[in-house]
Amino acid sequence: MSANSKLAGIIYIASESIYLRIAQIVNGNIKYIEKIDYPIVIGKETYKKRKISFKRINKACDILNNFIKLMNEYKIENYKTVATTAIRESENSEYIVDQIKIKTGLDLNILEDSEEKNYIYLDLIKSLDAKKYGPQDKILITYIGSGSLGIALYQNGNIFFSQNIRIGTLKLTETLAPLITKTPNFFEIILEFLSSFRKSLKNILPAEEINYVIACGKEIDITRTILEIPKKNDFTQIDLDALKNLFDKIEFKNPDQIHKMFNLSDYEAINLMPLFGVYKMLFDIVDPKKFLMSEANLLDSLAYEILKPKSFKILQDKYNESIILTTKNLASRFYYDEEHALSVEKHSLKIFDSLKKLHGLGSRERLLLRVASIIHDAGKAINIKNHAESSYYIVKESEILGLSSRELNIIGNIVRYHSGNTPALNDQEFLSLPVTERVLISKLLAILRLADSFDRAHDNKVKNISVKLSKKNLIIYVESIIPTYLEKWSFEVKSEFFEEVFGIKPDFRRVIK
Amino acid sequence: MSFNLDSYKYYLNREITWLKFNDRVLNEAINEGNPLFERLKFLSITSSNLDEFFMIRVAGIKEQIEAKYEKKDPSGMTALEQFKEISKYVHFMVKKQDKCLNKYILPELKKRSVNFLNVEDLNKNQYDFLKNYFNSTIYPVITPMAIDQSRPFPLLPNKMLTQAILLNEDGKKPFFAMVQVPPVLPRFIRLPGSKSSFIALEKIIKEFINSLFIGYEVLEVSPFRITRNADLNINDDAMDLLEEIEKSLRQRRMGFPVRLEIAKTAPAKIKQMLKDSLSLENEDIYEIDSMLNLADLMKFSNQKGFEKFKYRPFIPQPSPVFFGKKDLFKIIRKKDVLLHHPYESFEPVIDFLEQAANDPDVLAIKQTLYRVSGDSPVIKNLIKAAENGKQVTVLVELKARFDEERNIHWAKKLEDAGCYVIYGLVGLKTHTKILLVVRNEEDGIKRYVHMSTGNYNDSTAKLYTDIGLFTSDDLIGQDASALFNLLTGYSKETNWNKLYVAPLTLKSSFIEMVEKERKLALEGKKGIIKCVMNSLLDKDVIKAFYKASIDGVQIDLVVRGICTIIPGIKNLSENIRVRSIVGRFLEHSRIYYFDNDGDPKIYLSSADMMPRNLVRRVETMFPIESEALKKRVVDILNLILTDNVKTKRELPNGNYRMVRSSPDKINSQELFCQMAIDSFKSMINSNSTTEKFKPQYKIKE
Structure with a gap:
């Protein structure tokens, strides 16, 4: 069979x-x-x-x-x-x-921690959808990993904000390990260490509007064990007072005492203090009415991904929408030119969708192009002269929701080369990438550079473009009522790279419309 | 009033209660209401039962005595005290066996011209026949063994009927020799000139024994038989269980002697020689006045003919649910199906396996095997399934007592066919009877499960009463998979949905259920427990029963064999009634009923309430959930409880008595037979009404 x-x-x-x-x-x-x-x-x-x-x-x-x-x-x-x-x-x-x-x-x-987080977020969003919160309800989602802490805001079916902090439970213990034997109150040290994060998070989060905190990730499982709460299907509500009481209990305790106190395994005991430290930090910022543990998990999410039931496509699209929303949110924190970004996104996608035969890429790559289009100029907030390089750093350091570090690297490289030089053969960092990645970056980059040229002046002059591909020619019709000399000049410069990558030189044709 | 439930006086000794069970079997051999050949069978069963009892239990007690193990059993007896009691009881029982055969059965048979003759009774023709039989058939397969300075006492096999011979050589000291009565030959030889005259094999050997010892004078000839310790000593750390069991099987043949049975007529010289050579005590020696190895009467009474001396044959009836249906999966998918063996045939289980083996949609078959029959159709179908590319996983329990060799044989055969065979678990016997079929159906994976109180053995399924259940319940299916995952080592722990599994959850859950009835009784509701099982020995369970009884739970127990609970103790166990049924079929079902305030919870199980079942074996207890089947099991249970023909009830002194007979004689086993016949008949009749109206389309020319 x-x-x-x-x-x-x-x-x-x-x-x-x-x-x-x-x-x-x-x-x-x-x-x-x-x-x-x-x-x-x-x-x-x-x-x-x-x-x-x-x-x-x-x-x-x-x-x-x-x-x-x-x-x-x-x-x-x-x-x-x-x-x-x-x-x-x-x-x-x-x-x-x-x-x-x-x-x-x-x-x-x-x-990676971020991939694990994505799988869990995906599963979490699925169960959140079923829970039917009101459109006004703002929910803080936190993924507590061993190596990182993810914070996201969810409202009306989507995540619209996400932030990654490299303070996972294991990482925290490792970092602070030398202090365990030096202090009688290790928990306090953890809280002190976290206070800088607490302050910066408080600045970016609309803390007073948030009523719910939902925690997810494998590392939080011990919470349920200690509070002796049975596992539920989707969400387990945690008695906040009971949990906060425990914070006091673990003060002035060392991991060994905690191990005995709660009858935990070594690994669990060692992770308990950083975990509770993170909880306490979050409650200090948000003061939620309800605290829920999500049972969203990697296994369910992977099963979903492999089997792809009908609802998977819907969920995937929805999650992609969250990725775009959070990217925009991130870009706005760098005062990006929203209209320009929209224009580049729109034109990039138009070219991408019209040239499927030429590039042979799929929907995931389309998403990467979209993200790159939105974020490509964010670096200007740091440095106008070398903004592409700054954008690259933003992408790499921000860990955008839903994207793996490999994908972030692809997007980073696209934005890095979007304005001035294109990747050259003496660029060691670029050359160290696998050849397939380099080709992918180049293809998306070539498209983004063209799309960027249509809004060279950042004045939204070009309303629409259309693409016509024949055997010999690739003509891009550019609709604008205003003359487009600057754009055409820019296009000519940027299309060189396009020709290098795809072997066809695009023609710029203005259409007065 | 509070009771110290650890007190010795609230528990009987298990060995004695077992002996009493065997005594009840013996009473069936004496019972004139039973046909004569069936009485021979009961007699034979008491004998083979005793053999096993000595090989395992008595051997164990002797080892305890040897090791100076001082701990008392729950009834307060030391090993030595138990041994003495056992010896006393068995000596009494042997006399009763002798009397049963010599005084009751043989004279009755003689009246009906069935004769067990001696050489002196034969006519010339018959004598010549025997002489010829001896020379042509017996002589080639026997080997005399002499015992003297150069030839030490031979290693006599366990349970082998042997002739001890005292010889005289001119001018020398008399000496001993032995001849084994060859087990390859029939024990009773039919004599010419009569269809129903027999002579025992050892008598023929004795008559012509001179020809084995030419030049010697044969002074004495006496049959005897020794029983050895046969409890396998299996090293639990063994890396290779198969190898370890094969090794200990070789050792079993050499286990230390625990019993000597010898003809009462044997001269003192022979008795003394055997006693000394085997280092036995007087308590270990049983003098037989009838016939040694009565177990051989089984084969004798099973021979063809003599039907008037046997039960009217009963043919297990087809299950009305499955009869005439080809697709068993389809039926089981729709509803759970229960089979009550041997009243209903075991065939559907084989059919189910056969269908699974050949069904292209079946992915996997998993089964536990504890005891299988000789030419087992179960094995055949499993092999077929493996050949058809199914994933077949079989747990063959190599440690199934006295079936070890047979099971090793099957295990190897299954393995050769490509099945994934597990030889049981180290330290645990897998006693649960479960069969899982995984099928890939249009709407996904579907699991079919069969579980039973009895083995996957088509032969014993005709003789043992058992209940089996087919179900496609999703949660039970999950549990069955989880159980096999545990057994195969794929997983290490699991959460159960509906099954209770020993040694994990069964005992504690059972006790909780008893407790729950107790709480109901305390709340002023009716607490009712009804159980049918083979043995009741587990002290924790008994304590739970006592506590429940104190608080007013009505407990009806039908326990066939070992039963150490004491009913009818004032204020303690007045609410407990214990019955035992010994009938035509071996009572083997385990049914556990908890009334649950009128919403009964009913379970069937492979497990008895013995520590070995609950702690050292893998067992399952499964619920009966469909309302129709629940009702059926309740009916079965209630009929068993009203039996007044084959039932004995236990008295507060541990003895068993007839139940008070009412004018209506209720023989539950006979009634179950009749019910099975009736329900099959009525199914056929209801089908044939539609047949009657079948239009005839074509007229034969």
Whole structure:
């Protein structure tokens, strides 16, 4: 019998378990047929020795091989194997990936913190939609990862603001570890350390309008354990007073005492203080009426992604919309020229959509182009002379919602080369990228540069363009009632790169309309 | 009033209660209401039961004595005290067996011209026949073994009927020899000239034994038989369970002797020689006045003919739900189906497996096997499924007592066919009976599950009463998968939806259910518990029953065998009634009923309430949920509880008595047979009414 395309397998190597899910779509919803949580402590080694022993990896491979057997029973061909912190933070992660490949044949995908966050946000938005908050309700979403803290604002079906701070639970402990033995009140040190973030967040967040805080991410699970709250389907409401009481309880305690106090594993105990520190910081900023823990998780989201039920496309589009919204929000914090950005976005997409045959790219690349179009001039707020370079830094340092670091790098390179020089052969940083990435960047860059030229004067002179591609010619009709000498000149300069990339020279034809 | 529920006086000794069960079986052999050959069977069962009892239980107690294990059992007996009690009881039972055969059954058979003869009774023709039989058939398969200075006492196999011989050689000291009565030959030889005259094999050997010892004078010949410790000593740290069990099976043949049975007529010299050579005590020696190894009577009474001395044959009836239907999946998809064996046939289970093995949509079949029959259709279908490319996972429990060798054989065969075979779990016996079929249907993966109180054994399914359930319930399906994931080591822990699994959740949940009834009773509601099981031994469970009884829960227990609870103790167990049924079929179902204030919770299980089931075995307890099936199980339960023919009730002193007989004799097993016949008949009749109106389209020319 042929492979079963209706089924998906997801394997997730986490800190204290390896998970297997075998999922199928029933009436448009994801349903699990097999659910195995195999306990094996991996994170502890990563945390204590910075490396995972091969003995442990061999044991993990035994478990994985059993999972493969079970997937074979269902004749599954669509599957994905992922890992997060436990492997990511281990110094020998590359060898681990290699060993797992050799011993099990599985290609292990180590997710970045931001990718993990995206998957979880995606799942969270899905369940938030079902919850039907009013259009006025502003919700602060926080993803608490081991390596980063994501803050996002959700309203009326979309995330419109997102901010990433590199203070994950594990990272916090690591950073402050030397102080654990020096202070009787480590929790206080954490809070002090977080206070600078608290102040800057308070400046950007409309704190008084926010009523709900929803936390998500694997690291928050211990909260439920300590408060002895059973797991619910989508959201678990946490008694804020009970939680705040615990903050007082862990003052003047060291991780070892906490480990005993709450009967936690080492790894959980070590993460509890930074986690509570983050909670306390957030409550100091927002003072929410309700605090909810989201059960949104990586596994559900991955299953959703692989199986792509009908609702997935809708959710994906919606999430893309959130990506655009947050990009705009980010750009506005750099006082960007919104009209210019809109014009470049519009023209870029027009060219992109008209030249599918020429570039052969898909919807994800289109999204990257869109984001690049919006953010490309943001660097001007820092430095007008070398603004493209500044835009590049903004993109790289801001960690835009929904985009992986690979994608951010692509967008960064597009904005970096959008105005002056194009990537040259002596540009070491660019050359170090894989060839496929370089080609992708160049293609999107060529399009963006053309689109940018139509609004050279930032006066929105060009209302519309249309693109006509024949075998020999590529003509772009530019609609404007005002003369476009500057734009045509700019176009001529920027089309050189376009010709270099696509081998066809576009013609600028003004249409008076 | 408060009771110290740890007090010895509230518990019976398990060994004695087991012996009492065996005594109830023996009473069926004495019972004139049973056909004669069936009585022989009951007698034979008491004998093979005792064999196992000595090989495992008595051997264990002897080991405890040897190890100076001082701890008392819940009834307050030390190992030595238990041993003495057992020996006393079994000596009494052996006398009763002798009497049963010599005084009751054989004379009755003789009246009906079925004769067990001695050599002296034979005519010339018959004698010549035997002589010829000895020379041509027996002689080639026997080997005499002499015992003297150069030849030590031979290693005699467990349970082997043997002739001890005292020989005389001119001018020398008399010496001993042995001849095994070959188990490959029938124990009872039919004599010519009569269809119903038999002679026992050992008597023929004795008669012609001279020809084995030419040059010697045969002074004495006496049959005897030894029983050895046969409890496998399995190293729990064993890396390879298969290898470890094969090793210990070899050791079983050499287990230390625990019992000597010898003909009462044997001369003292022989008795003394055997006693010394085997280092046995007087308590270990049982003198038999009838026939050794009565277990051989089973084969004898199963022989063809003699139908008038047997039960009227009962053919397990087709299940009205499945009869004539090809697609079992379709039926099970619609509703749960219950089979009550042996009244209803086991065939649908085989059919289900067969359909699964050949169905292109079936992805995987997973099954536990504890005891399977000789030429098992279950195994055949599993092999077929593997050949058809299904993923077949089979847990063959290698540690199934006395079936180890057979199971090793099957396990290897399944493995050769490409099945994924697990040889049980280290430290745990997998006793649960569960079958899972995973099917890829149009609307997704669907699981079909069969669970039963009895084994996947088509032979015993004709003799044991069991209840099996087919279901396609999603949550039970998930649990079944989770269970197999645990058994295969794919997973390590899991949360259960509807199944209760030993050694994880079964015992604690069961006790909670008892507790819940107790709370209901305390609230002034009716607390009612009804249980049918094979054995009741677990002290925690018994305590829970006692507590529930104190607080007014009405508890009706039908326990076939071991049962250490004491009913009818004032203020303590007055609300507990214990019954036991020994009938034509072996009572094997486990039914657990909790009234739950009028909204009954009903469970079936592979587990008895014994520590070994609840702690050292993988067992399941599963709910019956469909209203129709719940009603059916309640009906079954109530009929069992009203049986007044084959039921004995336990008295506060631990003895069993007839239940007070009412004018209506209710033999539950017979009634279940009749009900199965009736319900199949009525199904056929209701179908044939439509047949009658079937229009005839074509007229034959």
